[in-house]
Amino acid sequence: MPYVYPEFMLLSALAPGSSAHVRTVSTESGVVLRLREMGLRPGALIRMTGRASGGSRIVTVGAARIAIDGTTAALIEVEAA
Amino acid sequence: MSSQGDCHATGASRGRIATVEGIASVLLVGNPNVGKSTLFNALTKARQHVVNAPGTTVALAEGTWRTDCADVTLVDLPGTYSLIARSPDEQVAADAVSDPAHDLAVVVLDATALSRSLYLLGQVARAGRPIVAALTMIDLAEARGLAPDADALSRALGVPVIEANGRNGRGLTALGEAVTDALTSPSFVTGVTVRRREEVIRDRLSDAQELFDWVEAVGDAAVAASAPHATFTDRLDRILLNPWVGPAAFLAVVWGVFQLTTVVASPLMDGVARVVQGPIAGWVSSALGAIGAPTWLESFAVGGVLAGVGTVLSFIPLMAIMFAAVSALESTGYLARVAVVADRAMRTLGLDGRAMLPLIVGFGCNVPALSATAVLPHARQRLLTGLLVPLTSCTARLAVYLLLAHTFFPGSAGTVVFAMYVASVALVIGWGLIARHTVLRDITPEPLIIALPDYQWPHLRTLGRSVWTRVASFTRKAGTVIVVAVMALWVLQAIPVRGGHDIADVPVADSAYGAVAQGAAPALAPMGLNDWRIAASLVAGIAAKEVVIGALAQSYAIDDAGDEATLGEQVRATVERTSGGAPGAAALALMVFVLSYLPCLATLAEQRRLFGWRWTAAAAGAQFAGAYGLAILVFQVGRLL
Numbered sequence: 039m040p041y042v043y044p045e046f047m048l049l050s051a052l053a054p055g056s057s058a059h060v061r062t063v064s065t066e067s068g069v070v071l072r073l074r075e076m077g078l079r080p081g082a083l084i085r086m087t088g089r090a091s092g093g094s095r096i097v098t099v100g101a102a103r104i105a106i107d108g109t110t111a112a113l114i115e116v117e118a119a
Numbered sequence: 120m121s122s123q124g125d126c127h128a129t130g131a132s133r134g135r136i137a138t139v140e141g142i143a144s145v146l147l148v149g150n151p152n153v154g155k156s157t158l159f160n161a162l163t164k165a166r167q168h169v170v171n172a173p174g175t176t177v178a179l180a181e182g183t184w185r186t187d188c189a190d191v192t193l194v195d196l197p198g199t200y201s202l203i204a205r206s207p208d209e210q211v212a213a214d215a216v217s218d219p220a221h222d223l224a225v226v227v228l229d230a231t232a233l234s235r236s237l238y239l240l241g242q243v244a245r246a247g248r249p250i251v252a253a254l255t256m257i258d259l260a261e262a263r264g265l266a267p268d269a270d271a272l273s274r275a276l277g278v279p280v281i282e283a284n285g286r287n288g289r290g291l292t293a294l295g296e297a298v299t300d301a302l303t304s305p306s307f308v309t310g311v312t313v314r315r316r317e318e319v320i321r322d323r324l325s326d327a328q329e330l331f332d333w334v335e336a337v338g339d340a341a342v343a344a345s346a347p348h349a350t351f352t353d354r355l356d357r358i359l360l361n362p363w364v365g366p367a368a369f370l371a372v373v374w375g376v377f378q379l380t381t382v383v384a385s386p387l388m389d390g391v392a393r394v395v396q397g398p399i400a401g402w403v404s405s406a407l408g409a410i411g412a413p414t415w416l417e418s419f420a421v422g423g424v425l426a427g428v429g430t431v432l433s434f435i436p437l438m439a440i441m442f443a444a445v446s447a448l449e450s451t452g453y454l455a456r457v458a459v460v461a462d463r464a465m466r467t468l469g470l471d472g473r474a475m476l477p478l479i480v481g482f483g484c485n486v487p488a489l490s491a492t493a494v495l496p497h498a499r500q501r502l503l504t505g506l507l508v509p510l511t512s513c514t515a516r517l518a519v520y521l522l523l524a525h526t527f528f529p530g531s532a533g534t535v536v537f538a539m540y541v542a543s544v545a546l547v548i549g550w551g552l553i554a555r556h557t558v559l560r561d562i563t564p565e566p567l568i569i570a571l572p573d574y575q576w577p578h579l580r581t582l583g584r585s586v587w588t589r590v591a592s593f594t595r596k597a598g599t600v601i602v603v604a605v606m607a608l609w610v611l612q613a614i615p616v617r618g619g620h621d622i623a624d625v626p627v628a629d630s631a632y633g634a635v636a637q638g639a640a641p642a643l644a645p646m647g648l649n650d651w652r653i654a655a656s657l658v659a660g661i662a663a664k665e666v667v668i669g670a671l672a673q674s675y676a677i678d679d680a681g682d683e684a685t686l687g688e689q690v691r692a693t694v695e696r697t698s699g700g701a702p703g704a705a706a707l708a709l710m711v712f713v714l715s716y717l718p719c720l721a722t723l724a725e726q727r728r729l730f731g732w733r734w735t736a737a738a739a740g741a742q743f744a745g746a747y748g749l750a751i752l753v754f755q756v757g758r759l760l
Contacts, residue, residue, distance in 0.1 A: 068205060069566050071323055075201045075238060076568055079331060087353060091365035092463040092472070094567060096356065101265055102232040103352070105459045107567035 049106070049114035050095060052086040058116035059083055065113045073114070076104050083119060143191045143302050145184070146215055148243055149227030150235055151198030152455065152572035154255040156180070157285035158227060159195040160581040162294075167584075169592045178493060179211070180588065186295030191302070194221070200235065202242040203323060205565065207498035217246045223301055224248040225294070228280070230260035230267050232570065234338050240276070240308065241330040247313040249305030251297045252276065253283040253290075259573055263350060275337045277309030286578050310337075352573045356456070365460045372453070373479045376444050384483075385514070387436035395429035415623035419609060427605030430663060431598040434486060434721060438593055441480060441487030442586045450577040455569055462567050468551040469562040471495060474504040478547060481511030482540075485722040489729060490589065499562045502730055506738040507551050509718035512543035515664035519713045522668060526687035527694075527706035539710055546715055550745070593725070600724035608662055611635065627655065627674050646712065646754040647698035647705035657712070663719045704757025712750040717743055
């Protein structure tokens with residue numbers, strides 16, 4: 039089997055129904071902290087539930103359902119699970 | 120039921136647990152939408168009231184909780200995800216937790232989002248508070264295949280963990296026992312290092328990581344992991360948050376709320392007003408007549424005191440309906456979705472999606488719209504929204520547009536009225552942008568990161584109690600101001616300034632009120648409206664926009680205010696004279712002026728209650744100046760066309 043490079047992408051580009059692990063968030067530390075407090079910590083497994091009107095993304099972390107606006111979702115790098 | 124003997128180890132009989140400060144103070148801390156307010160309502164029942172957090176406009180519910188052993192004061196803090204505050208409301212929660220004046224924190228743990236709840240509990244523990252945990256939403260968690268074990272959790276945390284359900288009252292007695300026990304022998308969380316208040320945290324992220332690790336260890340001990348599966352809420356969200364259906368569903372909800380304020384509340388308001396002005400006024404008159412009271416006293420009692428009380432009373436059904444609608448939307452979980460759907464549109468004003476609802480309610484009536492700003496989590500955003508609310512054209516102003524539009528633009532009255540609503544929306548956007556770039560420059564649209572709770576049926580008893588508490592708070596605070604203001608208006612109308620009339624038996628033109636209007640009228644000349652009767656109606660309209668038409672009719676001394684054709688003709692004759700042959704332009708200027716010159720007294724009183732008099736006065740002043748300039752512009756440009 040050839041080595042498969044891990045696939046990095048932005049959370050905003052994640053297809054509905056697919057899962058991924060959170061990698062990094064590139065924004066001010068207060069927002070990074072709040073995202074981590076809401077469960078989006080490095081390594082956390084998330085599932086993209088869908089894209090809402092207005093561009094927000096709905097993701098599931100554990101049993102929690104979190105809405106993140108589109109701009110912020112584009113700052114979160116994930117690795118396809 | 121526990122017996123007296125069960126009351127904690129000291130064997131104290133039922134009474135108050137005395138602390139240095141007096142009665143013990145217990146904080147209720149938790150994430151938003153975890154059933155915290157339902158729990159608060161179930162614990163304190165009717166013994167609660169709304170207070171402002173010290174030095175802020177953040178409203179807190181405070182109540183007396185009568186446990187089987189003792190009475191304690193319970194404070195319902197704003198829901199927060201973290202004590203590292205990102206908004207003034209969250210700051211209130213953080214400050215209260217670190218305030219040693221409070222004896223104990225009851226931390227509400229959401230069984231469906233345990234790690235988020237445990238993180239907050241860890242922060243409260245770091246602040247050094249004794250803690251009792253209340254585990255809620257267990258039924259929802261079980262339905263999802265997650266069942267945290269309260270006993271295991273209690274062992275891992277080192278503090279009591281009580282399964283409690285505010286909806287059916289289960290576990291509340293046990294919670295009361297745990298709290299009274301903890302007040303005499305405090306329980307502290309194990310495994311978390313208490314922070315000194317002055318300790319400086321250099322790296323908040325790695326500092327938080329310590330807590331995350333602790334949360335993970337505790338959570339592993341208490342809950343068996345299972346793969347989450349799509350629930351009813353997920354399926355409903357697929358519809359209600361759909362890019363196409365979502366906004367339509369939102370508009371339908373908003374329309375429904377608007378209908379409630381106009382269709383349901385209006386007849387109730389009219390009914391209250393009729394009862395007060397009819398039978399009650401008659402009864403007061405004849406009672407005063409029977410004891411030989413002077414005419415002026417009778418006139419004051421009916422036209423001043425009773426009219427003021429009637430204005431307040433007629434607002435109560437409207438307030439109650441609005442509070443109920445907003446509380447219901449909140450407790451079903453839909454309000455969190457509104458924030459998502461309307462978010463992008465409101466971002467241009469520096470606001471959050473949640474600001475949309477109060478603004479729409481404002482088109483029904485500004486007063487409940489101001490109260491509806493309470494759904495906004497950020498005090499700054501509440502302030503901006505609350506200052507914009509008076510620019511939404513309420514139904515009382517519609518009556519003025521209708522009279523003027525039919526009189527001056529008989530062929531296109533509908534278009535003119537519609538244009539006033541367009542102007543209202545334009546004013547909200549315009550003033551919003553101005554405020555955002557001047558006095559409220561510090562308002563920045565926050566990233567929207569919110570948890571979407573499961574959809575639930577609203578809990579009627581909780582709904583009823585919170586509506587009652589809020590209506591009582593409105594009546595006590597705003598009500599007093601309205602009654603006093605209406606009485607002051609009566610006094611002005613009762614004082615003769617010329618013509619040698621008796622007190623309280625004065626034609627309007629000869630009263631102090633008429634004199635004020637005559638003094639103010641020349642200021643209306645640049646908009647082509649230099650007439651004391653128009654000025655008088657505008658002065659009266661500050662009390663309530665409903666009285667503008669009535670005051671015009673009074674000034675023209677028309678007996679039947681409902682005879683609008685006659686009133687319209689008289690107004691038209693006046694405006695043709697004052698406008699120098701451009702009555703249409705002057706009428707439009709008058710409508711624009713009425714739209715935004717000053718909020719009514721009830722709105723001002725509610726604004727003052729929510730934001731303080733400085734903001735209220737500054738906003739009213741700016742709004743008045745803007746309306747004055749705009750009305751002049753409309754007339755001066757209009758008469759050239």
